[in-house]
Amino acid sequence: MAEKAKIAILVSGRGSNMAALVYAAKSTDCPYEIVLVASNNAEAPGLKLAEAEDIATFAHSHQGLSREEHDKIMHDAIVHSGAEYVVLAGYMRILSDGFVEKWVNRMLNIHPSLLPKYRGLDTYQRAIDAGDTVAGCSVHLVTTELDDGPVLGQTEVAILPDDDAERLASRILIAEHQLYPKILAKYVTREADPAWILNRVRERALALTETHERESFGSPGWRVGSEKTGKYFAYFTQKLHGEASVGLLVKTSGLDEQAALIDADPDLYYAPKFYGKSGWIAIRLNTGRTDWDHIADWLYKSWRLVAPKRLTKMIDIADQF
Incomplete structure (x- = not known):
């Protein structure tokens, strides 16, 4: 218990x-x-x-x-x-x-x-x-x-x-x-309730510029860009591809970063089924100790990796002022 x-x-x-x-x-x-x-x-x-x-x-x-x-x-x-x-x-x-x-x-x-x-x-x-x-x-x-x-x-x-x-x-x-x-x-x-967790993730994902939600294999996912050409930057996993834990899937810069994260904190991070081979990382969300600022940072980082250049350029310019 x-x-x-x-x-x-x-x-x-x-x-x-x-x-x-x-x-x-x-x-x-x-x-x-x-x-x-x-x-x-x-x-x-x-x-x-x-x-x-x-x-x-x-x-x-x-x-x-x-x-x-x-x-x-x-x-x-x-x-x-x-x-x-x-x-x-x-x-x-x-x-x-x-x-x-x-x-x-x-x-x-x-x-x-x-x-x-x-x-x-x-x-x-x-x-x-x-x-x-x-x-x-x-x-x-x-x-x-x-x-x-x-x-x-x-x-x-x-x-x-x-x-x-x-x-x-x-x-x-x-x-x-x-x-x-x-x-x-x-x-x-x-904080162990999947519905509550999902709503917290959803609020943060949809707060990012030009994002929308679309299911993938029965689980919520978030894309940046248009409905037609948008790209996924995050997925919610509860039973996605047989995963047991409740978590968030986000993109990393590659397999080296993925491996380093898992090595540094295996209780928080793990390589997700199917997506892991592409450098995605899974973050456990049902530990009861989720740092939601950390999750927001990860969503933003993942969003930047797939967002259209016109959006990231606008943000980079704004950050200079």
Whole structure:
């Protein structure tokens, strides 16, 4: 089984969503483990629960500290724990931009509304007052704008005719406890998901000048030039010609460079079937540690090797200024 993603959870109170994540993590097939529960409140009941479950805890009051000072203390504790992701579970603090930027795309939050509806507080009563027939909860990535990050998943909860805010909140909380572990598990394993990987490659390939996508032997490939005369500069491989790994095929300058790359990092590079004899190289993309800037560089390099001279000349001229 692949190494589990390491999670730090921030709480301020009882930590019921934290508990849902802790118990989900006990499943042998759960892809994450909780390595820290931290709080701005040393008396938070969530800390006592975490301690009872043999999870490391940390607490430091925000009283008398600037937002930035307190966030630095929390950040340092998270880093020390070895956590790769931060999960907010009733953490009643507005985070500084600096803290959020340190954990960009690695910090999740759950919010008791169907975002983008009802950001902020009093979400249950606002949904009732608006005459909505459904409310719910959303898991989203945390950005510097409050409750405004990309939504990763939602659960709708019906609003009953006699609901008040408390009754509605109790049902939404049940939905939260089911949604959060599921979305977190999906998110931390996304880099091994072929569909997610393909979309990341596609974005970068099609961002290059005069490129288009065309299937080759049932797999996506990208060409530069016209539909009629374009040349392939990259292929996505999942089962292309029987390949087992998920990867990207790009052109090298020749067999010498191909051999040098494989010799230098055989865990990342390998000679693909069929294309390998022509000097193409395959880069593994399902390791969970893909450097996407490196992939973008390879796509550009491969694109340059086959792009029409009129395109490369234009780029060379522009690079001089």
